[in-house]
Amino acid sequence: MKKIIYLFILFFGLLNSQLLANKKNNMILKLKYGEVEIELYSDKAPMHVERFKKLASDGKYDNVVFHRVIDGFMAQTGDVKYGNTSSKDFNLSLAGTGGSDLPNLKAEFTDIAHTRGILSAARSADPDSANSQFFICLESAPHLDRQYSVFGKVIKGMEFVDQIKKGDPNSGSVPQPDKIISLKSK
Numbered sequence: 001m002k003k004i005i006y007l008f009i010l011f012f013g014l015l016n017s018q019l020l021a022n023k024k025n026n027m028i029l030k031l032k033y034g035e036v037e038i039e040l041y042s043d044k045a046p047m048h049v050e051r052f053k054k055l056a057s058d059g060k061y062d063n064v065v066f067h068r069v070i071d072g073f074m075a076q077t078g079d080v081k082y083g084n085t086s087s088k089d090f091n092l093s094l095a096g097t098g099g100s101d102l103p104n105l106k107a108e109f110t111d112i113a114h115t116r117g118i119l120s121a122a123r124s125a126d127p128d129s130a131n132s133q134f135f136i137c138l139e140s141a142p143h144l145d146r147q148y149s150v151f152g153k154v155i156k157g158m159e160f161v162d163q164i165k166k167g168d169p170n171s172g173s174v175p176q177p178d179k180i181i182s183l184k185s186k
Contacts, residue, residue, distance in 0.1 A: 025049070026039055026155075027056060027183060028182075028184050028185075028186050029180060029182075030180070030181040031163075031178065031180065031181060032178065033159075033160040033163040033164075034157055036156065036158070036160050036161055037157055037186065038119060038155065039152055039153050039155045040151060041150065041152055044110045044151070046108070047108060048130065048149050049151050049152070051100075051132070052134070052151060054102075055078075055080060055100060055132055057184075057185065060132065061077075061080065061182075062180060062182050063179055063180065064077055064079060064083045064084050065077065065084075065085060065095055065174070065177040066174060066177050066180075067092070067173070067174060067177055068135075068167060068172035068173065068174070069165065069167045069172055069174050070167065070172040071169065072139050073138055074135040074137050074138055075135060075138060076096070076122055076133065076172070077180060078133035079095045079097070079133055080098070080132045082095045083096070100132040104128060105121070105130045106128045107123075107128055107130070109127075109149060112150040113142065114144040114148070114150065115137065115140045116140060116158070117161075118136070118137045118150055118152075119134055119135070119151055120134060120135055120144065120148040120151065121134055121149040122134055122148075123149075130149055
């Protein structure tokens with residue numbers, strides 16, 4: 001009987017510590033429409049999660065525009081070089097072409113589907129070119145599965161993501177884009 005009680009305590013202790021660890025991986029993305037909670041998948045894409053958290057903790061995502069937003073598809077942001085409205089390098093016409101001063105990341109493809117609310121690393125044609133940019137899926141996008149590194153998901157506040165100003169239906173270019181107010185660990 002003592003062994004069963006011990007196993008019971010051990011099991012629930014591990015479960016509780018896992019839940020606490022997951023809480024530490026959650027982020028709050030503040031938009032003018034409201035706060036969005038993001039759960040990060042450090043077990044699936046550890047390098048991308050680490051980069052995302054580092055740039056967020058350094059304040060690099062604060063004031064960065066959603067430069068490419070396509071209704072029914074995705075909202076892209078994260079160009080910390082040209083997309084930061086409070087930076088001397090801000091240039092809306094170049095937003096989407098820059099990244100951070102850190103090296104690019106190797107792809108971390110997983111079996112996680114690109115469904116509504118998924119965060120995935122934006123990149124060029126080179127699978128190992130992700131740096132700071134990311135996108136949030138507004139709807140399912142199965143053609144992206146196993147082609148882009150999924151590293152998180154919106155778990156609260158998707159209705160605020162839905163309100164982000166949409167761009168041109170073809171290019172997604174947004175003339176007067178919304179921006180990230182702040183991005184912090186929960």
